[in-house]
Amino acid sequence: MTESALSHEIKARDLSPGRDRWSGALRSTAQGIGPILLGLIAGGILLIVIGRNPITFYGHILERGLFSWGGLQDSLTRMAPLLFMAAGLIVAFRANIWNIGGDGQFLLAAAIVSGFGPSIIGAYPGGLGLVILCVMAAVTGGLWTVVPAVLKAFYGLNEVITSLMMTFVGVNLANLLIKGPFRSQSTNVPQTDIIPSENLLPDIFGSRIHVGIIAALVAVVIVHYVMTRTSFGLRLNVLGANPRAAVHVGIDVRRLTIVAFMISGAFIGLAAGIEILGVWGYVRADWNPNFGLTLFALVFLARLNALATIPLVGFYAVISMGGHYAARKADLPDDFMLMVVGLILLFMTLTEYFVARRARRPAAPDTSPTVAHDASPIAALDLSPTGSLETGGGHE
Amino acid sequence: MADLSELRDPPVSAEVEADRPAVEVRGITKAFPGVVANNNIDLSVYGGEVHCVLGENGAGKSTLMNILSGMYQPDSGVIYIDGVEADIESPKDALEMGIGTVYQHPTLIPTFSVLENLLLGQGRGVAMDAKGALAGLKRIASDLGVEVDPHVQAGRLALGQQQQVEIIKALWGGSRVLILDEPTSMLTPQGITELMKALAQLKGRGLAVVFITHKLHEVLDIGDRVTVLRHGRVAGTLGPDVVHAMAREDLQKSIVDMMFGEEAAALAGVAEVRGEVTGHRSNRAMSREIALEIVDISVEPNRGEVGIHDISLAVRRGEIMGVAGVDGNGQRELAEAIAGQRSLHRGDILLDGATIKHSSVSGRQRMGLRYVTDDRLGEGTVSSLSVAKNLVLKRIGDGPFWNRGRVRDEAINECAVDLVHGFDIRTPTIDTHCGTLSGGNVQKLLLARELSFEPKVVIYNKPTHGLDVKTTYAVRDRIRQLAEDDQVSALLISTDLEELLDVCDRIAVLFGGRLMGVVENEIGAEWEVGRLMVGGDAR
Numbered sequence: 041m042t043e044s045a046l047s048h049e050i051k052a053r054d055l056s057p058g059r060d061r062w063s064g065a066l067r068s069t070a071q072g073i074g075p076i077l078l079g080l081i082a083g084g085i086l087l088i089v090i091g092r093n094p095i096t097f098y099g100h101i102l103e104r105g106l107f108s109w110g111g112l113q114d115s116l117t118r119m120a121p122l123l124f125m126a127a128g129l130i131v132a133f134r135a136n137i138w139n140i141g142g143d144g145q146f147l148l149a150a151a152i153v154s155g156f157g158p159s160i161i162g163a164y165p166g167g168l169g170l171v172i173l174c175v176m177a178a179v180t181g182g183l184w185t186v187v188p189a190v191l192k193a194f195y196g197l198n199e200v201i202t203s204l205m206m207t208f209v210g211v212n213l214a215n216l217l218i219k220g221p222f223r224s225q226s227t228n229v230p231q232t233d234i235i236p237s238e239n240l241l242p243d244i245f246g247s248r249i250h251v252g253i254i255a256a257l258v259a260v261v262i263v264h265y266v267m268t269r270t271s272f273g274l275r276l277n278v279l280g281a282n283p284r285a286a287v288h289v290g291i292d293v294r295r296l297t298i299v300a301f302m303i304s305g306a307f308i309g310l311a312a313g314i315e316i317l318g319v320w321g322y323v324r325a326d327w328n329p330n331f332g333l334t335l336f337a338l339v340f341l342a343r344l345n346a347l348a349t350i351p352l353v354g355f356y357a358v359i360s361m362g363g364h365y366a367a368r369k370a371d372l373p374d375d376f377m378l379m380v381v382g383l384i385l386l387f388m389t390l391t392e393y394f395v396a397r398r399a400r401r402p403a404a405p406d407t408s409p410t411v412a413h414d415a416s417p418i419a420a421l422d423l424s425p426t427g428s429l430e431t432g433g434g435h436e
Numbered sequence: 437m438a439d440l441s442e443l444r445d446p447p448v449s450a451e452v453e454a455d456r457p458a459v460e461v462r463g464i465t466k467a468f469p470g471v472v473a474n475n476n477i478d479l480s481v482y483g484g485e486v487h488c489v490l491g492e493n494g495a496g497k498s499t500l501m502n503i504l505s506g507m508y509q510p511d512s513g514v515i516y517i518d519g520v521e522a523d524i525e526s527p528k529d530a531l532e533m534g535i536g537t538v539y540q541h542p543t544l545i546p547t548f549s550v551l552e553n554l555l556l557g558q559g560r561g562v563a564m565d566a567k568g569a570l571a572g573l574k575r576i577a578s579d580l581g582v583e584v585d586p587h588v589q590a591g592r593l594a595l596g597q598q599q600q601v602e603i604i605k606a607l608w609g610g611s612r613v614l615i616l617d618e619p620t621s622m623l624t625p626q627g628i629t630e631l632m633k634a635l636a637q638l639k640g641r642g643l644a645v646v647f648i649t650h651k652l653h654e655v656l657d658i659g660d661r662v663t664v665l666r667h668g669r670v671a672g673t674l675g676p677d678v679v680h681a682m683a684r685e686d687l688q689k690s691i692v693d694m695m696f697g698e699e700a701a702a703l704a705g706v707a708e709v710r711g712e713v714t715g716h717r718s719n720r721a722m723s724r725e726i727a728l729e730i731v732d733i734s735v736e737p738n739r740g741e742v743g744i745h746d747i748s749l750a751v752r753r754g755e756i757m758g759v760a761g762v763d764g765n766g767q768r769e770l771a772e773a774i775a776g777q778r779s780l781h782r783g784d785i786l787l788d789g790a791t792i793k794h795s796s797v798s799g800r801q802r803m804g805l806r807y808v809t810d811d812r813l814g815e816g817t818v819s820s821l822s823v824a825k826n827l828v829l830k831r832i833g834d835g836p837f838w839n840r841g842r843v844r845d846e847a848i849n850e851c852a853v854d855l856v857h858g859f860d861i862r863t864p865t866i867d868t869h870c871g872t873l874s875g876g877n878v879q880k881l882l883l884a885r886e887l888s889f890e891p892k893v894v895i896y897n898k899p900t901h902g903l904d905v906k907t908t909y910a911v912r913d914r915i916r917q918l919a920e921d922d923q924v925s926a927l928l929i930s931t932d933l934e935e936l937l938d939v940c941d942r943i944a945v946l947f948g949g950r951l952m953g954v955v956e957n958e959i960g961a962e963w964e965v966g967r968l969m970v971g972g973d974a975r
Contacts (some may be wrong), residue, residue, distance in 0.1 A: 102572075131459070269837045269842060269843050270838075270841045270842055270843060271832045271841050271842075272833075272841060273844065274825070274832050275832055275833075276845070277818075277821070277830070278818050278821070278829065280820045281819075281820050281821070282814075282815070282817075282819075283813075284811075284814055284815035285815045285816065285817065285818050285829070286806075287777055287797070288775075288809060288815040288816065289775060289797070289798075289816070289830045289832070290776075290796060290797035290798030290801055290830055291798075291832070292796065354628045354709045381884035
């Protein structure tokens with residue numbers, strides 16, 4: 041290549057990718073923290089109104105969720121399935137695939153793992169059984185997305201509806217399995233046989249934290265790498281940012297839709313596998329931690345940036361672990377913390393609105409008649425590791 | 437420029453009642469973030485005159501029009517209507533003050549009848565006065581010298597007729613000023629002739645017509661008074677005494693000088709600037725080889741489209757085949773079918789004699805079949821990705837830009853710098869989000885992407901739409917150059933007949949999704965093309 045003056049100039053102004061990848065993650069985190077603070081303040085006012093001391097209340101949360109060794113271990117343990125699920129949701133949401141059927145995929149995978157767990161772990165030496173069960177969990181979660189994925193890819197059916205319907209089927213099928221073929225004979229409670237705790241995922245030495253958290257962190261980092269540095273990730277981003285451009289540039293949209301949907305389901309299945317094999321060892325009928333809905337909010341708060349979900353999921357783990365304790369101490373119902381979470385989400389939406397409004401400069405008139413067409417709601421999101429929030433409106 | 441300033445109108449003296457402008461703007465300034473769209477504009481519009489407002493894209497024409505029609509409020513400056521200072525705060529205000537506007541794109545509700553469209557938002561009472569409206573419609577139509585069926589669905593009318601309805605709608609409340617924004621952009625030559633006749637009628641009835649355009653020859657044809665805008669300022673005004681006294685060539689030269697200033701000399705060769713089109717290119721020596729052959733293809737229409745039916749077309753190596761037609765007559769369907777974005781219902785497509793019917797979009801792209809889409813932001817680019825990424829968007833996963841799935845930034849950046857340089861894409865950096873580029877630069881980006889890596893056949897869909905004269909000229913030149921020097925065949929889809937006459941060897945005409953005929957680009961081709969564009973029957 042002959043380097044002209046112009047190319048030198050452009051090269052000289054190239055932004056260093058290393059720095060920007062991190063600044064992108066930082067920015068996303070920062071935009072997540074603002075609404076959290078506002079939510080906590082509003083929750084504090086609420087506490088004052090009903091005659092509780094917010095400092096004490098939040099102090100209890102921190103004490104139980106973060107600053108006690110036991111609480112910290114619980115919070116970190118809770119992060120593992122949440123991070124896996126976040127990874128799964130990001131893969132789908134980035135591609136504009138609204139996999140809202142996470143709870144069905146999660147519970148079905150949980151039922152399969154705990155149903156087959158006792159026999160498989162007994163049949164294979166060492167950790168092999170655990171690995172097989174994790175694979176089964178991933179496959180179960182992935183397969184449960186096939187119906188909505190195919191319907192979306194080939195017939196354009198809205199996956200919000202279909203994956204939600206599949207959730208009803210999945211949740212109830214999981215219960216059916218737990219109360220039927222997988223039901224333990226050793227207890228009257230409808231639940232599966234318990235995997236002995238010495239056969240569960242090993243703990244990180246000297247703690248009660250199982251190794252699942254490490255796997256989850258690795259998964260999140262891998263997802264981030266794939267989304268930002270690979271051709272597969274770019275295809276997903278293009279599909280998400282502008283589905284018509286995806287068709288135009290020759291991306292096999294059908295295949296990509298199905299693959300992304302299944303990867304998403306597989307991560308959610310893994311989340312269930314890790315939770316069962318790391319914490320519970322069995323599933324009770326009608327157990328549903330309802331991680332899905334909370335995580336939608338968290339991954340959007342992280343602006344679909346995988347790395348940024350780590351601190352946010354950590355925060356959520358702390359307030360959910362500490363929240364119950366604090367609520368009990370303050371003689372409030374367990375649900376109080378949910379209200380604070382709701383307030384945070386409200387402020388998150390408002391922040392989103394104001395940031396978008398600031399970024400949206402009115403297009404200059406007498407220009408080309410085009411406006412930005414990017415059809416999807418996530419088009420407004422920052423796709424490149426470098427960029428800002430602006431939704432580029434075309435103008436001359 | 438100095439000599440031209442003398443040609444400007446002298447300040448209007450209030451005592452000469454007959455010479456008082458129907459609308460007068462003084463010192464209008466309107467700024468948008470990053471651009472002053474109108475900078476201290478003065479403009480006087482008189483009854484019984486066609487006042488042409490001429491300028492390139494981005495010169496501030498539409499902003500000025502939007503201020504007069506009440507869509508925008510100026511930052512400073514005054515508007516006088518019949519000598520009285522007026523605040524036009526909404527389009528409704530403008531109509532009530534007697535200023536009617538016809539926008540570039542149809543605003544009629546296609547499922548409503550003509551009459552219903554006219555009644556929309558007009559009546560003050562609850563009940564609609566259909567009888568009175570019918571009479572009004574008849575009166576205005578006869579003023580215009582046209583006939584309109586009041587009960588036909590607006591969507592069923594040809595674009596030229598829809599525009600007539602728009603004019604009637606603009607004149608509905610007894611407007612005395614009619615503003616037309618680029619009114620000829622959607623019309624056939626026949627439709628343009630009709631429009632000009634109607635405008636002459638209105639002028640004769642004492643209406644003031646403001647005719648906004650970027651086409652010089654239209655100004656020469658109908659302008660009584662000419663105002664040229666450049667970079668948001670008035671570059672000059674010619675009064676009727678000057679316009680009518682000057683020979684056509686001299687007038688043309690004065691206007692070109694005003695439009696482009698010092699750049700005028702450099703643009704002497706541009707057909708549009710010459711004010712005429714003499715690009716008949718028939719009988720250029722050319723290979724007999726067929727590069728792209730379309731055999732009897734049909735495509736099912738999506739909602740709101742006409743689809744295409746039994747189209748056969750053969751493009752020779754190095755030939756530029758134009759595709760004419762009023763927008764929405766199957767052009768996009770044809771382009772997408774060839775590019776592989778839509779499946780064929782019937783028929784076959786051959787590239788260099790081999791079928792590509794079963795090849796994917798990216799397969800065809802690799803074979804050298806390229807598609808420069810007209811929907812530059814909607815499907816051509818991803819606005820939230822960088823310029824560099826957009827330049828390689830059709831090669832995702834391919835070497836040297838990706839190595840086993842992992843991105844190689846150096847390769848992408850190197851290629852991007854080359855293309856940005858080679859195609860003169862104005863961007864701060866190659867990492868800039870594509871969405872912040874101007875329309876012209878987005879188009880250059882698309883051309884850079886499609887015309888690199890050895891193109892064989894390129895489909896250009898409205899390649900110069902919305903571009904300024906210089907860029908338009910550069911794009912047409914590149915299309916010609918590729919065809920002549922590198923034997924790259926082109927299928928040039930355009931709604932701008934002058935462009936087709938300027939560039940193409942032959943012109944195929946689409947109407948209602950069918951091929952009406954292929955016209956050799958020779959003397960008189962525009963009339964034949966125009967005839968076929970409306971379905972073959974001369975209107």
